[in-house]
Amino acid sequence: MKLLDEIEVFLLDLDGTVYLGGTPIGPMPATLKRLRSMGKRLVFLTNNSSKTEEEYREKLTRMGLFGAGDLVYTSAMATISYLKERYAGAKVYLVATDAVREEFRRGGIALSDDGPDVCVLAYDTTLTFAKIKRLDFFLRQGKPFLATHPDDVCPTPYGAMPDVGSFLAMFERSSGRTASVIGKPYSYMGEAISRLTGTKKGAICMVGDRMHTDIRFANNCGMRSVLVLSGETTRETVGNFPDRPDLILDDFNQIFGD
Ligand SMILES: [Mg+2]
Numbered sequence: 001m002k003l004l005d006e007i008e009v010f011l012l013d014l015d016g017t018v019y020l021g022g023t024p025i026g027p028m029p030a031t032l033k034r035l036r037s038m039g040k041r042l043v044f045l046t047n048n049s050s051k052t053e054e055e056y057r058e059k060l061t062r063m064g065l066f067g068a069g070d071l072v073y074t075s076a077m078a079t080i081s082y083l084k085e086r087y088a089g090a091k092v093y094l095v096a097t098d099a100v101r102e103e104f105r106r107g108g109i110a111l112s113d114d115g116p117d118v119c120v121l122a123y124d125t126t127l128t129f130a131k132i133k134r135l136d137f138f139l140r141q142g143k144p145f146l147a148t149h150p151d152d153v154c155p156t157p158y159g160a161m162p163d164v165g166s167f168l169a170m171f172e173r174s175s176g177r178t179a180s181v182i183g184k185p186y187s188y189m190g191e192a193i194s195r196l197t198g199t200k201k202g203a204i205c206m207v208g209d210r211m212h213t214d215i216r217f218a219n220n221c222g223m224r225s226v227l228v229l230s231g232e233t234t235r236e237t238v239g240n241f242p243d244r245p246d247l248i249l250d251d252f253n254q255i256f257g258d
Pocket of ligand 1: 013014015016017208209210231
């Protein structure tokens, strides 16, 4: 298959693409192993900023999906990189889980709950009213406002739950402020991955199940794309979106075409 020959790096979305609710999709461990043996590099790419790189690596390793040479890249990691580039030395009010706050600190970001220069909203599954009130207060002062990703909802085995996009809508109502968003479908994360892997965007392929984040992201970045029908999108709903993937597969195990 031509696409497979041209691609050096596959960016793999997680839920709906390599696993579904914690179970690998079909023979995914063997599929990924075969790609590695062909010299393809694999980067697990997620907008979900509620967990750290390490937590995702452990989760993927438990499922037999993570292999030598693979990388995990989250929207939180992209946000750390963005802060260092655009707001070097700034103090950050970060709304995030404790583990992700620690990941930002380890990444060299100075956190401040009192006098920040910049505010960042990650997917904080431990969000409290005290944190909401404090962020809203800083936003009203006009502090720059970043969000790790725009997803309105996050899939769970029990149905969708509110994600960062829903909280952004709340802050827009309360403070009148909108955030600059880092994760998919915006192109910053694509630039970061291209630099991290030393690979031209035309030799990178995004594989995902969501048209408005994964496939839009690939098109925004000038990357190739594979839509998999193992998650959110069906053959019937593909046409509802303006973007077109290079390839549509029932699931990613079909990538070899045999
Ligand atoms: Mg997905």
